[in-house]
Amino acid sequence: MRGGAGGGQGAGLPAETVAVVFERLSRHMPGRTADAKGPKDQPDPFRSVISCLLSAQSRDANTAAAVTALFALATTAEAMLALPEAEIARAIRPCGLYNMKAKNILRLCRHLVDELGGRVPETREGLMRLPGIGRKCADIVLSFAFDRNVIAVDTHVHRVANRIGLTTARTADETARQLETRAPGWAQRDGHFWLIQFGKAICTARRPRCETCFLADLCRFYSTTP
Ligand code: SF4
Structure with a gap:
């Protein structure tokens, strides 16, 4: 073999x-x-980008558990910023690296709200400027949330x-x-x-x-x- x-x-x-x-x-x-499963199936670009951030070094099932718990608390950048970091970290615990990911989620949301009017960028370059988002996540969001080739x-x-x-x-x-x-x-x-x-x-x-x-x-x- x-x-x-x-x-x-x-x-x-x-x-x-x-x-x-x-x-x-x-x-x-x-x-x-x-049937594309996991963090790529979110209904809007914001949830898609956050889900991809959570999926780093995490199994699909653990990511899904963290995604469900987090989006039960907040589904917009503004709402996420109203949450204490510790509460976000607790919700996303199943996907690992939760302290770092909670920090990045809040930094990402702050960047979206302060710099971009709350809108997720539609370019690879713009997405990769978001805290915690590399090329893989940028391309997944472009493909799945913005339907790009x-x-x-x-x-x-x-x-x-x-x-x-x-x-x-x-x-x-x-x-x-x-x-x-x-x-x-x-x-x-x-x-x-x-x-x-x-x-x-x-x-x-x-x-x-x-x-x-x-x-x-x-x-x-x-x-x-x-
Ligand atoms: S594509 Fe993968 S499975 Fe197919 S022959 Fe090459 S190594 Fe083997």
């Missing part, structure tokens, strides 16, 4: 092969209409893209930058969904199912691993 993390080193696949990979993914994996890169997308050879990146942010230019335009809308489902169902972290994988003949990892 082939295994290991793979990726990040050597040459990436040629552009025409990258297009074939995405074409096959589009035929085999569910796209944007699939952006391939947000989480741990699954990062692993899969670099194993296959779609990208040659060491970090998730670098993978996101490379996918922005290497993935065909038509794949930008659903690419996140195809890759994340593929990473959960087939190209899993510990035991990728290479022997039955529909990308094995194209995959850089498969062709270079004994």
